[in-house]
Amino acid sequence: MSSDDWKPTACILCYANCGVEVQTEGRKITRVRGDKAHVRSKGYICQKAQGLLHYAAPSERLTSPLRRRTDGTFEEISWDTALDEIAEKLVAVRDTHGADALGYYGGGGQGNHAAGGYGIGLMRALGARHMFSSLAQEKSGRFWVNGRMFGSQNCNQVPMVEDADLVVLLGSNMWEAQCEPGARIHLRELGKEVTRKLIVIDPVATKDTEFADLHLQLKPGTDTFLLGAMVAMLVEKGAVDEDFIAAHTHGWAEVKPAIAEIPIDDYIAKTGLDRSQVEQAVDMIAAAHRMALRSELGIEMGRNSTLNSYLHNLLFLVPGHFGRPGTQMIHSWLMPLVGNSKGATSAVTGMPEIGGIYPPNRFPAEILNDHPDRLRAVVIDSSNPANSAADTRRVEEALEALDLTVVIDIALTETAMKADYILPAAAQTEKWEFVLFAFAFPKNYFFLRAPIFEPLEGTRAEPEIYAALAARLGLLPEAATLDQLKSKAQTDRAAFAAGFFAMLKENPALGFMAPLILHQTLGQTLDGAASAAVLWPACHSLAKRHPDAVRRALESDSDGPVLGEALFQAVLDGRHGTVFTHHLDEDVWDLLAHRDSKVQLAVPEMLDWLGRLTDEGEADDANFPFVISLGQRRMFNANQIVRDPRWRKRDGMGGLRVHPDDLSDLGVGDGGWITVKTATGQLTARAEADDALRPGYAVLPHGYGMAFTFADGTRMHVGPRINMLSSSDYCDPLAATPYHKNVPAALERASNLEVARCEEEANRLDAYLDIGAA
Ligand SMILES: Nc1nc2c(c(=O)[nH]1)N[C@H]1C(S)=C(S)[C@@H](COP(=O)(O)OP(=O)(O)OC[C@H]3O[C@@H](n4cnc5c(=O)[nH]c(N)nc54)[C@H](O)[C@@H]3O)O[C@H]1N2
Ligand SMILES: Nc1nc2c(c(=O)[nH]1)N[C@H]1C(S)=C(S)[C@@H](COP(=O)(O)OP(=O)(O)OC[C@H]3O[C@@H](n4cnc5c(=O)[nH]c(N)nc54)[C@H](O)[C@@H]3O)O[C@H]1N2
């Protein structure tokens, strides 16, 4: 096969979305390599990219819409029947119970956000307000805090790791989880270059700590105390950047006394660290010229998630590590991943919407409720809440309780098993796709991927599904109007723009339908890339907001709508990604959404919470003496994306990592079986001795527990379904993000009966893997 046969696409197994090139045979990917021409990742990939060979395995694909029979089994039905019935039922639910009874869940995973805008637009046009997303299992607290401090919930930070002389990794598993292209190169460089320092704050001695100058191996769930103590010590040591505070912030006068109240030694005592270790970290921060602070689920899914995000921000703002290269920056979006909510709440649970989305942790309570406005009909796209949301049993009960559950997926997921209708989507390799994860500064990147295969017969790209539903629901303009617009789009973009916006002005009710109208008009003129239509207004809007940064990115000197069109064309043509903005450092003050371009340091709710923190008791229930982390990122997990277990070179059953001393106390050998119990549920997993952990802390992997269908048609959950153990109520009081990283648990040697069952499952998997390898 010649090298011409390499086709560019993206790895979809984490949100770094590295550019890759693949070779194919028939409908299979046979080889994967990094795409050197990709503007962002420049050839970088990790071992997981080979998992693409197993994505959307033929044995797991759905090829026909399915409808649940009364006995719980599914029957194949035609697309027309499925869409007619779903449209009819959505309207019936709305007309009987009101629009709040309609909801949407998902809209995109690690590699596919093209569907979201169309699906959400459609549901909003029907009057729905409740959009759930897995993002609200992690980042909502951060969004909320950023809203207050930077003026908009989508003012998102970029830690400029590559240019920093001090990098702090706070609950971020960078080697395994990546989250940015080049992550491992950046870690290796930090390890090698003596003038650059790395601090890792993590209860686990992760691979990242091999490159670190200092590892603070705190007790899990005590970050709030550590961060509080660190900020207070910075103040005590006079490491406050008074000039920065005066020039760029408000509210220091309110924050300073709150920080002065922090009982530093008491806080440090809670973390299990020595004062000297914390001082060393604080001294390193005080001495740094450019600090980049990268945090992830370790604090977001940890106790006091939202307050953690606030203290995290203070940790870089107080010493002035913001708004300069190598520190924390704010990036521009081509299209924002999240919105900026202004006070909307759910009538049923009182949950505030944050960033335009509602948290999965509130999903069951929005349904299992006798409130008249409860959720009764939900469309779930690209998400598997029956495995990924907290409290699996309760989520399944909620899905069953709905009057209508529609699941759009490529596979028969645990969630699909509970649906009334399942609609088979074309896989991410079979359609034009993109993601909105573009978190970089000063250059920022977008990657519109072309399909590498035709859609599998019987499947459809999601925007087409939504367009077909919209037509049945009578939400689209008449065919003649659409045709007129389409022919304008074909010949004269400016005339199309005028016609399109005139139509919206005349009929503002069409506003939410704008994405689908674009899809059905402009989209039909884009050589197959119809799903990119929603990017067209985004390009124009960006060119208007940041013309200089767009001009620099495109090396263009045009202006106005010409610049917007040029950007749209560059995105359409960018088979190896597109630079959409190239900012100057000072643009960061424009990207900050407060009108006066200043950071608001004082957030009363957070200061109040901080004041109450000292009273917080230890989670020391004698029945649950361990703390377990539900959801570690590892070499071979990738959310719920690859269902064929053959992609894993090891750790096939997803081991429970336990400190060797704990294992010997439990009387279980390395490789033996342990039953984990929490207040919510229990499961059994294979033990793996791991001295990287603190004693008393155990860890289960994320991304297992998907049911796999063997050749004989039987299904088996491969590895732990960790959310059997989690609770939707053990969460942040403000953002409802789950405290998955710090769950009280009991560990015990599994019963003989359990051991026999688990061994049998492990043997079945081994047998399959042997056949698979043959
Ligand atoms: N291999 C792999 N990579 C992935 C994914 C995957 O499934 N597999 N998923 C992707 C997704 S969706 C996401 S959101 C990201 C998540 O990426 P990360 O959040 O970086 O990954 P995690 O391993 O979940 O957790 C981060 C770190 O928090 C630490 N931690 C646990 N408890 C605490 C605590 O109490 N305090 C502190 N400070 N740290 C703690 C853990 O030991 C771990 O090292 O990864 C992405 N990348
Ligand atoms: N206990 C615990 N739970 C967690 C976490 C944890 O650390 N611990 N992590 C959380 C985090 S950070 C995240 S991001 C979530 C992720 O959890 P989910 O929101 O469930 O998202 P994914 O795991 O990415 O699942 C993607 C789904 O999309 C389907 N899919 C793949 N390609 C396509 C396509 O082209 N079209 C359609 N329509 N579907 C497709 C897959 O089959 C799969 O069902 O899990 C969360 N759950």
Ligand code: SF4
């Ligand atoms: S870093 Fe993420 S996107 Fe890049 S190759 Fe690895 S798993 Fe894929």
Ligand SMILES: [Mo]
């Ligand atoms: Mo995530």
